[in-house]
Structures are given as C-alpha cells and as structure tokens.
Amino acid sequence: MYTSTIMFELLPIFFPDPKKNNLPLPLYLPYMPSDVPPYWHLNYAAHALINALAVCFLIAVDGSMAVSILSAVYQIRSLKQCLLELDTSAEIQALHRELVFIVQTHVSARKYIRQLEKLNAVNLLVIFCFICLLLCMGMNVIATDIWSPIWFFLVAALFKLFLLCYFGNRLIIESDTLADCVYSIDWVSMPLSEQRLVLIMIANAQPALEMNGIFMPLSMASFLSIMKASYSYYTLLH
Template identity: 30%
Template sequence: MISTQSHLFQTLRTLCFSVSKHSKPPLNAFKNTILLMKIIGMWKYKTESPFYKTYKYIMTIYVFLTCILCLVYTYKKYNDPQAIFFISYLPSIFTVPIKLVMFPIYSEKIKQLLDILDPQKAVIRTENQKKILENSIKLSNKIFNLFGGSFVAAAVGITATPLSERNQVLRFYEWFPMDYSKDVVYYGIFGGTLCFDFHLIAVNAAGDFFFYISAIQIEGRLDLIIDTFLNLEEISAKNENSNEEQKYKRMHEIVIECVQQYNKIIECSQLLIFCFKEILINQLICSCLSLMMTMYQLNAAEPFSLNFFRVIFYGIAMGSEIFLFCYFGNRLIVKCEILYYSIFKSTWYKAPLKIQKDLLIFMQQVQKPVTINVGNIFPLNYDTFKGIMQKSWSFFVALKNTQDLRSKN
C-alpha cells in the first residue's frame, strides 16, 4: 500500500510536470536543457495538467505583451538618453517569443530528433568509440554549465540596472497610475517583473542550448563513423578464427551499417533545420541589429564609464551567441571532410571490388557535407559569421553618417 507521503509527492509531480508513466528518461546530453524547458514552459506533453497549461499560457501572454510594450516604449523614448541603452536590447527580446512558440509547435519533430540521438541506439564497436560517445555527452554538459553561468551573469547585470541607477526607470513605468519612485512601489514592481525577466532570458538560453547540444551529438555520431573507417580492417577481423572470406563479408556489413548511420545523421540535421528554420532566421536578423546598435552605443558612450563597459559586455554576449551557432555548424562541415579522408585512409585497396564500389559511392555522397542551412539560403559557418559582422558594421556606419548629417542640419 502506497504511503500518504509518496502518494502526495506523485500527485504534485503529475500536477506540475505532467510526466507520463511510460515516458523515457531524458538523454544524458539533453537532460539539463530539457529540465530547463519544462520549468519555463517550453516543453509539450501529450497530456498536460491544467496547472501546467495555465502556467504556459500566462508566460506566453507575458512574453508577447512585453514585446508590444517594449515597442511602444521605444517609439516614445527613442530620443531619451536614459532609455537609449534599453533600445539595444530590443532585437534580442524579439528572439524570445519565436523560441517559446516554435518548440511546442515542433514538439513531435524534436522528440523524433531526440529518439534518433538516443545513446542506446548508437552503434559502438570499440572501447575508443564508447569514449567518443561519452566525451560528446560530457562536452554537451560543459557547454550547458559554462554558458548557463554566462546567461545568469547577464541576467543579474541587466535586472540590477534599475536598482543601481534609480534614474534608469522601469520600462513599464508610464502605465502605473501611482508614484513608482517610492521605495515600496518601486521595489515591488521590480520584484514582480524580475521573475518574468529571468524567464525571458531562460527561454533564449534554452533554445540556444538545444541547438548547440544537438550539433555536438550529431558531430559525435560522425566521429563514430570516422573511427570505424580508420580501423576498418581491425574491426572486421575481430574474430581471430574467421577466414579471409568471413572477414570481408563482415567488412561489407560494417560499410553498409556506416552508410545507414550516415543517412540517420542527415535525417537528424534535416530535423534540426526544420525545427529551427524560423528561429535561425530571426536570430541572425536580430543579432545583426543588436550588434549594430551596440556599436552605435559604444561610439556614443563615455570611455571607461559604467555604460561603456556595459555596452562592451552586451556586445560580446551577442557576438558570442551568434558565433556559437556558426561555430557548431562549421564543425559539422569539417567533420564531413574528415570522414571523406578517413574512408580514403581505410584499407579499401585490399578489399574485394564490391566493397571498393560501395566505398566509392559513399565517398561521393559524403562530398556533399552535412550542413545546417538558414532558410535554405546559406549555411551556418565561419563565412556566415564574417558576413554578419560586416553587415552590422555597414549598418552602423550608415546609421552614424545619417545621424551626423541630421546634426549638421
């Protein structure tokens, strides 16, 4: 008989998180990100409790309301020196509702992606490959911890601004029918919006983490295939009692398995592109605008002032965010190039003609690398990051020249 305490705990767990009895435990690489998504209302269950649904609706409404009020605030205060720094935050705020809405919409595709990347479904042939898979999971957890700490630091810095400088008014102050400058009212309003502000930052971080970790896990699967081809003869001849015919028969089976694994990797990349197509387009545009506004703010800020260092920190954060998207996308392209040469380095010249033909066909397939495309227009790589930085600089120069012409007139 279940105790009252255990029954109460199970009831609360079901009420808050709507966890199915038959649901699988989260992947080790994704467990922290998935937990964060569940907490902030980005995750979708087949059956959700009324409490969790209400919580998600409230947070979604708040996010969209925040974007609308921020637009109104920016329109009314674009010439106010005290509010100008907030305007540079505006593009990054608009990445949040896209991420918050798209993840539940594409929940089935996301779960399909997670199912393919399940470590239990990875084909591991040697102890070294087992370490490769473990290292990819460890790297995913390090990325979460490292950049999770960075997001927390950024959140503290952003939300502490109204406390450190009382002249930096709250962004919704015009809608309060009371004197917000009084301590009780001011800190009450600030405390109420603080939780929601952290929610905005957490949504942005969770979406980024999911992309980074997915790319790392896809890269890990490519590493398994690379290691297989580099040690193809040794793996094929693992059974010492096997003759030459059995060895090459096993080699042919391994080559076919590698091709199937590579097709699964392509499927994973396509699922990732499908789930992130709106997010990536919005992210690149908003990051470009944020970098442009940050350059403009840095040009106008007094050197070595508090605002000067705050602008630099924000610019580095925005640049790092978009760089990581391009960095992990570029790593997949590089891994495909390594895979191509690993096939060439295998002992293909000793194998029967049938295996050589299969390897040749596979090498032709690998010549078209796994790429994460943005809107089926351009891939995420270093050239894309370089282009974003150049466009941001061009927009900044155009904006500055326009402002100088208006000042002269």
C-alpha cells in the first residue's frame, strides 16, 4: 500500500502538469526557481524526501496499531484453544488451576484491549474523519477528470481504512464467539466452585470486545458506512 506512493514521484513522467512545473506536488523550495535545472532537481528531491518521511511515519503508526489489534485477536483465539483442550475429567486441583489461569488470561486480554482502545480512540476518529473528507474531495476531482492521478491516493487511503476495519472486525468476531466456546465445555460435570469460574468467564465475555473510534467501532460495518457517507457528501457538493 505505502510503496504505491512512489507513483506520486512518477507523476511528472506520466502526468506532466505545467501548473506545478512538472513536479509531483505544488510545493517549492523558497528563494529559488523551480522550473530550471538544477533547482528543479532539488525541488524534486525535496518532494521525494517528504514522501519517504510520510511513509515511514505512517508505517510506524498504522503498523503498530494493526499489530496490536492482531495481538488482541490471537489472545482471544488462544483462550478458545485452551478451553477446547480443557480436560474436565482431570483432578479437581489441576482443573481449578487451569480454569483460574484461563480466567486471569481473559481478564488481562480485556484490560489490554481497553487500554489499546483508550490509546487509539482519537487516532481512529481522525482517520475516520480524514478519509471520509478525502473521499468526498477526491471524487469531486475525479468527476471533472476521470484520469486524475488522485486515484492512487484514494486507493491507498481506502486500503488503509479497510485493513484496520478488517482487523477490528476480526476482534469482534473472535470475542463474540468466546462465550459460546466457554458454554460448550462440559461444565455441568464440574464441581460447584469450578462452575462458578465458568459462569464468571461467560459473564465477562459479554458483550463482544471491540475497538472504538469514539463515535463508531472499528468494523466492516463502519467501513461501509464511511463509503456511503462519502458518496452522499459527494452528491451534495456535486
């Protein structure tokens, strides 16, 4: 996704624009001409550097968020695997020890997801709002020029949003099925104290855990809502 931004640096070759002095961006170094060599090459190098810095920053921010969400997904998935492998016919002490470990791991996973949501709530809100505005403005440009190079930018932004929403949707699905996985074990044959631990975990597994961007969750439903809202704003402005 981020390597596709190299197309911005190739724009002067495929889509020369005299209004920008055939540079990728309408941005120039001060106190020097931008349309004659070697100053044109200096401006081009500055644009390439800005693009590289932006890509490195976005890879760090979005990559850490995506990996963190995936970590939460696999924590829930490992809990489900522990429940499937739980031997309800084991000795009481061993069964109790295993259930306590599962409950504590589930509590830790919930705390981790809540902390992750707290750290990224504002960031997700900014991403939602910015991409919605970007889609609206980009479609207005495309309406006047279907071959506009802004297509590359819109596709990269949409792919970023889709990736985050997909991971958030996986978290919702995994946590939503956790309660059913807990209930499916043979908890009826357990001693009363172990049954209470199972009931505690079933209660803690509801409702499903999700990442929220303050106003909307990180899910595929939110992705579709943003797409629909962007098209609605486009029709109003157009």
